[in-house]
Amino acid sequence: MKVGIISDVHANRVALDAVLDDMPAVDALLCAGDVVGYNPWPAECVDILRDRVSASVMGNHDRAVVSGTAFKFNSMASAGVEYARDELNDLQREWLSNRPTSTTACDGRVRIVHGHPDDPDHYTYPDEFSPELLGEEDVLVMGHTHVQHHEVYDEGIVMNPGSVGQPRDRDSRSAYAILDLEEMTVDERRVEYDIEAVQEAVREVGLPDKIGSRLADGR
Template identity: 65%
Template sequence: MKLGVLSDIHGNRVALRAVLADMPAVDMLVCAGDVVGYNPWHADCVDAMRGVGEADGYPDEEVPTVMGNHDRAVAGTTPFAFNGMAKAGVEHATEQLDDDQLDWLSALPDETHVCDDRVKLVHGHPDDPDHYTYPDEFGPDLLGEEDVLVMGHTHRQYHERYEDGVVMNPGSVGQPRDGDHRAAYAVLDLETLSVDEHRVGYDTDAVIHAVSDAGLPREIGFRLTQGR
């Protein structure tokens, strides 16, 4: 069984569509959180993960998704300290989403298991959803009973395979921060416990213009050209 693994879409419809078009055939999609925030297409990205998006190539069923810190802030379930760009994105998403979309965000869990509990999804860390677990913190001690632990939050693509399983971060679809501006995702093969990391280019200029048109801080768009 093959899983398409997404994380940190952050309202970037252009990047999400590029990723879904580039992705090889998989049996299901999963998402490690932060569907909204920063970029201006929060509603479109939420509907894509809800399985009700209307664009060609979007999932036709709900994608197992955990709650990221931006999702939580928009849903209003807990406060979170943000910088100016992040705060602007949260406020924009809160204004844009309708009640059904906000209810979906509010109901997202901090963790979930798929594939007969072989794969565990969290956003930041198994013990703290807001902790940034960078690659130098990866280790077999992060694994529980699952074969694969999927994390997001850092926007940095990385994975390690250990005797007891795999720890991975697919990177960010909508705002990579590892020096590569291309949208990131991964494909997990559960039969072999192998991870293929993918990057795909997309029209960052279109996002820059949309960010400006939405009245969001210009830096949100420009940083996409540098992967930071």
């Protein structure tokens, strides 16, 4: 069974389209949260993933949009949250609000969280990966850091597919992964997309310029 794994789309429809066009045929598509936030296409990205994903969880930006709070977000993040609140219709908002903080897929073999199994807001960077993070699942999928990485242990796999819409590992290309549950392997993938088109759209809708400019640096 081959599974497409994505995370942290952050309303970047241009990057999401590039990833989905590049992705080979898979038996399921899973998302580790933060469909919205930052970029100009929250409604479109919710609609695409609502129709495509087999399982997904709520990220901190998703929660901020549906809960009416921006927590301790910086000005860029807060602007993206406010923009998404204005853009989403009731059906899109309902789908987002119904995302759990943790879920399983693929007959329980894969567990999906956003930040950490014990704390959805914790940034679990690669240096914290360990087999102790695994529970009964064979594969733990996390997002939140926007850093693509995976480790294979005797006990299973701990992985982060990286960010579709706002990579932060100094590689500007959009990130995703293909998980092979038969071979227990992860194929980390990167895809070029039209960053300039996103930057122009950011300016057109009045979001902070840095939301677009940082995309070119992968940070």
